[in-house]
Amino acid sequence: MSRLDKFLAGLRFRSSTPSFEVGDEVPAFVTGRTDDGLLVRVGDTVLELPDADQSLVDAKVTIEIESFDESTHRGTARVVEVLQNEG
Template sequence: MSIFDKYLTGWTFRANRPSLEVGSEIDVFISETNGSAGRAYIGDTELLVEGAGPETVEKQVRVRVTDFDETTATGEGDLVEVVGESSYSG
């Protein structure tokens, strides 16, 4: 094993369009809402979150994924709970 191989051991690259598993729960930040559903972006993946109203914008929430289309990198999910505040909200 070369010094270069040793240096790069354990490195991985993150995808800009991550795939989401239906039924999994993930923590995301809600960036915008239309009043009854919010939008979260994970890289280039867009997730529509039902139940995420205006009070969840810029908050970290837990979402249960209900639908995901890997070809368009879009999905839907249900709000489970608010888990944190954004460091940018004031």
């Protein structure tokens, strides 16, 4: 392994469209709501929280991914824990 390889080991670039696997638990901010529920946006990726309490807009929560479509960067999740709620 060269010095450059050692230096760059573990270095990753952030994506504007991160991907998730079913079952992943992720801390996130609830950023908005639709007629169908609340939304979490992570970059350009959108996760819907269809069964979440409407008072959680702007809250920091831990979510568990329930479904994710890699091609559209959209999915659904459920709230596991409310970390901070100013609302």
